[in-house]
Amino acid sequence: xxxxxxxxxxxxxxxxxxxxxxxxxxxxxxxxxxxxxxxxxxxxxxxxxxxxxxxxxxxxxxxxxxxxxxxxxxxxxxxxxxxxxxxxxxxxxxxxxxxxxxxxxxxxxxxxxxxxxxxxxxxxxxxxxxxxxxxxxxxxxxx
Amino acid sequence: xxxxxxxxxxxxxxxxxxxxxxxxxxxxxxxxxxxxxxxxxxxxxxxxxxxxxxxxxxxxxxxxxxxxxxxxxxxxxxxxxxxxxxxxxxxxxxxxxxxxxxxxxxxxxxxxxxxxxxxxxxxxxxxxxxxxxxxxxxxxxxx
DNA sequence: CTACCTGCAAAACGTTTGCAAGACG
DNA sequence: CGTCTTGCAAACGTTTTGCAGGTAG
Numbered sequence: 324x325x326x327x328x329x330x331x332x333x334x335x336x337x338x339x340x341x342x343x344x345x346x347x348x349x350x351x352x353x354x355x356x357x358x359x360x361x362x363x364x365x366x367x368x369x370x371x372x373x374x375x376x377x378x379x380x381x382x383x384x385x386x387x388x389x390x391x392x393x394x395x396x397x398x399x400x401x402x403x404x405x406x407x408x409x410x411x412x413x414x415x416x417x418x419x420x421x422x423x424x425x426x427x428x429x430x431x432x433x434x435x436x437x438x439x440x441x442x443x444x445x446x447x448x449x450x451x452x453x454x455x456x457x458x459x460x461x462x463x464x465x466x
Numbered sequence: 467x468x469x470x471x472x473x474x475x476x477x478x479x480x481x482x483x484x485x486x487x488x489x490x491x492x493x494x495x496x497x498x499x500x501x502x503x504x505x506x507x508x509x510x511x512x513x514x515x516x517x518x519x520x521x522x523x524x525x526x527x528x529x530x531x532x533x534x535x536x537x538x539x540x541x542x543x544x545x546x547x548x549x550x551x552x553x554x555x556x557x558x559x560x561x562x563x564x565x566x567x568x569x570x571x572x573x574x575x576x577x578x579x580x581x582x583x584x585x586x587x588x589x590x591x592x593x594x595x596x597x598x599x600x601x602x603x604x605x606x607x608x609x
Numbered sequence: 610c611t612a613c614c615t616g617c618a619a620a621a622c623g624t625t626t627g628c629a630a631g632a633c634g
Numbered sequence: 635c636g637t638c639t640t641g642c643a644a645a646c647g648t649t650t651t652g653c654a655g656g657t658a659g
Contacts, residue, residue, distance in 0.1 A: 340638075345639085363623080374640090374641085375641045376624090376641090377640080378640060384624095394541055399623080432586070433586055443579065450560060453603055454602075455602045457600045459584070459597075460595070460597045460598065462593070463594075479659095484612085484614065484657080485658075516616090517615090518616045520617075520618095521615060523648090523649060524651095525614095543647090544649090611658105611659095612657105612658090615655085615657085618651100619650105619652085620652090622648085622649075623647095623649100624646080624647085628642095628644105629640105630639100632640080634635105634637095
């Protein structure tokens with residue numbers, strides 16, 4: 324898992340941004356998580372490790388600007404997910420209204436449809452699509 | 467335009483909610499707008515007409531709960547759009563990062579693809595989709 | 610009349626920022 | 635060593651709430 328950090332360090336260096344203990348902690352937290360996390364959740368997981376909430380927000384913003392991380396807005400709070408190291412550049416999010424967890428829908432067929440949809444919008448030539456969010460909300464039959 | 471309010475009044479009455487001057491003003495504002503609005507924008511348009519910002523938020527929340535209005539989250543602020551009176555139950559939003567305006571993409575072909583996508587997810591039977599948000603972000607060649 | 614609704618101001622919430630101290634390269 | 639980064643606390647912008655007065659049905 325840590326070998327992916329080679330790429331990440333290069334991206335930072337290219338932008339004159341220093342790598343720090345805190346940035347690595349946040350990135351590893353996102354890598355290890357099975358679902359998408361809020362800044363507060365990341366902070367709660369890491370606060371015993373000498374890291375402040377403001378740092379979590381600041382580093383996430385840096386990652387978003389570098390396009391390492393994607394910010395997914397919900398009505399009350401923003402979620403974050405790793406963008407690089409993922410083989411799915413475009414995919415659908417599902418947010419369970421019961422357990423409040425957000426994750427990716429991993430289905431090649433569905434994701435292909437999504438990509439086709441994006442292309443169709445782009446081809447209209449009236450728009451230049453820079454980013455997209457598809458979030459489905461509802462219930463997952465979770466424990 | 468006002469004839470649509472008959473339906474709306476029935477929905478309110480069914481839920482023991484009173485119709486008020488303020489609720490109608492907000493609803494008409496959403497009906498007349500060509501794009502989706504934030505609570506602050508609605509308030510700015512209406513503040514000369516004896517209405518408070520808190521009321522705008524409160525009424526919008528009531529409308530969202532009654533499924534008259536849809537709340538579309540963005541990173542910094544939520545947008546609102548009318549859900550009933552619209553012939554497009556499912557559609558795509560486009561937010562221009564330049565002019566900060568959000569609106570629907572009106573294209574039957576694209577919207578059909580979107581509906582098919584939703585159905586496909588539903589058919590997987592692991593999820594019960596209650597609501598969905600597709601927002602594309604980028605540039606529109608606006609003046 | 611009664612319950613629901615409003616405006617206002619204050620509070621709450623997630624997020625950002627200023628600053629002095631600390632750490633990376 | 636210089637610059638970028640951090641933690642803390644204070645500030646910010648959006649949204650919510652408590653309350654006394656107002657209004658719909």
